[in-house]
Amino acid sequence: MSYLQKPWLKYYDSRIDEQVSVNYDSLFDLLKQASNIHSEKPALTFLGRSWTYKETKTISEWFAASLYRVGFKKGDRIAIMLPNCPHYIFSLFAAFRLGGIAVQVNPMYVEREIEYVLNDSEAEYMIVFEALYPRVKKVQPHTSLKKIFVVGFGGSKTQLAEGDIYFDEFLTHDNIIPEMPIDINEDVAILQYTGGTTGVAKGVMLTHQNLLANINQVCDFTYNAVDEKPENLKIISVLPMFHVYGLSCNALSAIRIGGNQLILPRFDVNEVIELIKQEKPFQMTAVPTMFFALNSHPNLEESLIDEIFYLNSGGAPLPVELIKLFEKRVRVRLNDGYGLSETAPSAISTPPFLPRKLGSVGIPLPGTEARIVKETAEGYVDVPVGEAGELILRGPQVMKGYWKRPSETMEVLKEDGWLFTGDIAKMDEDGYFYILDRKKDIIISNGYNVYPREVEEILYQHEAVEEAIVIGIPDSYRGETVKAFIKLKQGAVVSSEKLIEFSKIYLAPYKVPKAIEILDELPKSSVGKLLRRMLREKEVHKLGI
Structure with a gap:
């Protein structure tokens, strides 16, 4: 048996295609089509208020039109430094509508880190949460920032410097914007900063195609084989949107399926427990530490978490013992997966239809090829099935490259499209993958x-x-x-x-x-x-x- 035979395909449900198709002209077209289909359905719910799909598209277009009027053009970068909130979605789709590039900035960054990302990306526009505004102002003189937009969640407003403005005050209520031609295969939509053993953070260039492909891969794998889905499908959106895992697998995928995102600005175990009780969500995706916190909560059994259809973990290794303890308490399956920023991010997962193997991260998504290799004098060769080696991946979700770093791109992304992950893994005879360790020191x-x-x-x-x-x-x-x-x-x-x-x-x-x-x-x-x-x-x- 060889990796190229894709032994995992025998586990695909008949409703899952081997390949993935993208039927969108751009990421903004994703929202446009969702708005046409789900117009009056709630898309985003946050702090007691909901926005419909129609409202979400309208506000995104208003912000795009306002940006266009102050000079934002195709290819410009807008940095986003926000906690999870509807404004994150509005800002992203405004950038996508104009053919701009959204630069993801972790709200936990200190001034030095903010300055580095802004200078490396050469962002001239930024949208920031009001509590973080002073940090940005401190570094602005050392960057290319020209315009700062501020988001608040109510209460008294911060005094802003001349030229800066609150999001709501900046919006002009029209959508007069020229059409922007988007080449989905070439045009970068997001810069997701990641690093490496050199310690130099690199901007992962994710194109419209990379993200659209991964959104469809995740949604097809998760939902195509589900017989009955609720009319008002709810998804807990607590994973940080500033990371591509929370953004692609949660926030953008929810729009693809017409779901209602129950947005939480941060993870608080009591808030999550209460939200599950009240809203009875269909899906929740989180990182292992969130599941640790849930598993330590004395009232977990009363939370109705066992009524969630699909619980998925990613972002870090999921200990088998945690899975066992968690499932013993709530009797609902906790699934694992694998991805990285360079694959937008999902590459391998455990969908609802797949028989699970504890310790495995699952099988490759539609359209994804995976091999385990080792380096020899003659080059890289596949290792025998069951043996450990470096995991390499190929598929439509694999990044375009690292921003302004062609030599580092060539180190991990080969001419034939294979991405060398630096992670040590193995595949069993059924095509299930297991992540054993990291070749890198991350x-x-x-x-x-x-x-x-x-x-x-x-x-x-x-x-x-x-x-x-x-x-x-x-x-x-x-x-x-x-x-x-x-x-x-x-x-x-x-x-x-x-x-x-x-x-x-x-x-x-x-x-x-x-x-x-x-x-x-x-x-x-x-x-x-x-x-x-x-x-x-x-x-x-x-x-x-």
């Missing part, structure tokens, strides 16, 4: 990527630090916890606590080391290279894993 904490080199560079900025190594150590709640090892300069004195406080100034909370250990010497190779692997193995051994 740490995944609470579902977020943390890049050791970036944290190390911040630690090196402290006057007392001579050498630094940052690793991820297994954590039953977060997936992994960030830990740093430090060698101090001769004669320097500083405590671990002070170094952690120093890190908090320059890093988003999830990147800050939870523990710092100061050592006399850090392990090195014969050529003086710091050995991250040795420290990680030592920590794993301590934990008895």
Whole structure:
């Protein structure tokens, strides 16, 4: 048996096509068609108010028209730094309507990180939550930002600088916009910033086609084989929209199926439990730490979570023990999947019709090819089925490349379209895939990527630090916890606590080391290279894993 035979196809329900088709002219056309079909149905529900599909399209067009009048043109970048809210959707589709590029900015970023993303993307427009506005203003003089739009959720408004304006005040209630020709295969719709072992964040270029293909793949896999769907299908939208997992697999997919997104600006376990009780959603997608929190809640059994048709986890490895404990309490299947920013993001999943294998992330989505390879003197070759190697993927959801980084694009994206993921995996004889480890040193904490080199560079900025190594150590709640090892300069004195406080100034909370250990010497190779692997193995051994 070979990977090219796609053994997983025998598990496809008869209502699932082997390939995926895209019948949209652009991402805005996705909303346009949904509005035509579901006009008066609720599309977005947030803080006690709902917006219909017609209203969602109208407000998006108003924002697009307003942007057009102040000079926004095709290819321009607009940075979005918002928590989950309807304005995120309005802003995205306004950019899509004009052929612009939405730059995803994590609301947890500190000034240094915001400045980097704005400069790398060369964004001239930005929409930001009012509580985060001061951060953006601090870095604006060092960026290309010309116009800032501010979103508030009610209450007293922040005093804005001259030239900046609140979203609602900026809107002009018309949709006079020229048609913008979109080449769905070439035109970039989103820049999703991700990193690597170099510590340099890279903008993943996702085209209209990449996202539309993945939306259709996810929706076909999840819903085509469902016999009965409720008329008012509700989806909990608590995954962050600033990450492509929450955006594509949740927010945009909900629009594709005409669902009502129950939007939460942040994850609060009590709010989620109460929302499930009140609204009885059809689907909920989350990261493992959210399921950890739910599983620790004393009233989980009374939440009616067992009435949710499809529960799916992604963004980080899902421990088998968590699945067992969770399902023992609520008796509903918890499914796992795999993806990455470079695949918009979903590539492999466990749809409702698929018999599950614990520990597996499932089978490839329609139109997706997957192989396990190893490097030899003659090049890359497939490893035998059941053996470990690097997972490579090919499909319409695979990114166009990294923004302004052709050489780094060529390192992972080969001429024949195969994306080298850097993840170690295996496939069994039935075509189920298992993620074993990461070839890269990326740490995944609470579902977020943390890049050791970036944290190390911040630690090196402290006057007392001579050498630094940052690793991820297994954590039953977060997936992994960030830990740093430090060698101090001769004669320097500083405590671990002070170094952690120093890190908090320059890093988003999830990147800050939870523990710092100061050592006399850090392990090195014969050529003086710091050995991250040795420290990680030592920590794993301590934990008895």
